[in-house]
Amino acid sequence: MLHFARRLKVQDNVNTDYVISGRYKFKIQDPKELARHIFEDIDPNFAARVTKGDILVAGENFGCGSSREQAPQALIQAGFHAVVAKSFARIFYRNAFNLGLLLVECNTDFIDDGDELEVDIETGKLKNKGKGLILDIKPIPPVMKKLLADGGVVEHFRKHGGFDFG
């Protein structure tokens, strides 16, 4: 599958209220319905531009604020393959890997909306194919790799009967 960059207008400190507003998350339990409202308060037309396999591109401290798991849940449901940002807030970071959503930390200054991207977590590289650039990504911690490999923390827990990071 091809992956294209979807860059947010607001780059730094994009909080989980912005990913999915409390107006929706408190009353809607269906992730598909939530996915239609992502980033509505900061970029009302954003959700309509996302297609399956896209990679969300942001700046520093993406996912700060509220612990709402509806944030990564709605991003997965919207079709995102991964999120690439300069850094992530810690609760969002755990929530995303728990649900099997790949987060990649690297310099996002040279990624424009619509660029074709390819992420390889084994070699630690992000290719911006459109621009012919290869960027280094921050190594993904072994625990997170294990959770991703198992398909999220629920599957990890079921498979091993608890945590198994050995």
Next chain:
Amino acid sequence: MGKTISEKILSEHSGEDLKSGDVAVCDVDFCFGQDGTSSIIIDSFKSLGVKFPFDKSKFSMIIDHSAPSPNLGVSAIHKKMRSFAKTFDVGLYDIGCGVCHQLVPQKGHITCGDLVLGADSHTCTYGAINVFSTGVGSTDLAITVASGKNWFRVPETIKIIVNGKLPRGVYSKDVILHIIKDMGANGATYKAVEFYGNAIAGLSVDARFTISNMAVEMGAKAGLMEADNKVLKWVLGRSRNIPKPVKADIDARYAEVRKYDIASLAPKVAKPHSVDNVADVGELADVKIDLAYVGTCTNGRLEDLEIAARILKGKAIHPDVKFIIAPASREIYLEAARKGLVEIFIKAGSSVVGPGCGPCVGTHNGVLADGEVAISTANRNFKGRMGNPNSFIYLASPATVTASAIKGRIADPREFKKRL
């Protein structure tokens, strides 16, 4: 090499000798969810293939964010929580009980030295009573409900020393806004913070909760303080669990040490739309307000209501302002009524709503209209936080919010000098 408070508490709960950067599975003493996060906790718990909670006395759910329910969607979530609580015989604090971050310590679920998880980002509040507590998502929380454990990466720690006597009209809320401005919204991400200094020692436990509560607004995983006699007295008066106070070693290693002198601090206000966008109150004197709100897990405690009542007594709210007050728990509400505070609020023209999160998260109890401006004692002023992306939220202390409610504009509480 000595250890920080985080290194000690996480070592104690894992049975391993941990230092910052290590990853370990730890036993969790208590965990909880609220009505914004519990629906997914319940779904995730059911998907884990476990029949019962690991220890039903170590898990509770709290209905506080949208309570009482404002619509059908929320009603369905509340019903699901009540039904789960009944089926598995776990604790449920229903509407009217109060805000999770007041109830968890007030009801005695936790004590000094504990390790606590909450499916709410402001779980870091209990650092004020020497508890390593942090927010996680719903699925992480469900795993702890099922197993009594979770995995932790031991954080590096930033030591923050706050010295000086607080000037009149300046409160712990102003101190933490000042620190967040300096650190930035990303200044402590992945790290724990330990607060020290004679300014912290001089604060009541209520006022300390305000500081630890907002540690997450600079990205911190925990906002820890030592347990002094005030804390021990507070905890022993509420919990039957034996406190296990944890101090950092003298030679503990810190990522950074920062010092603040607050002796000449002015009241602070966080401007729209981020918590680190902080100014002195005097710079905002021409900002007119439509709504003032005293409450939340940051500033809805008895001491906060007393500060508001002292300023408000015998006065009237500005005719263009709606003033909403939400006590953080039923017990606080009752005490405020007994002390005559509620009468002062009502006579002045304010709306005292039920214990809970009030209008903080924008689902009920005072959603803003387009273009409206609020000043609130809450901890977040993100665009749309109070239900409308076309509104503006300022954050301040209960004194500044109350002074503003009377003046109809952002006002310096020191304008009411004799009442502070």
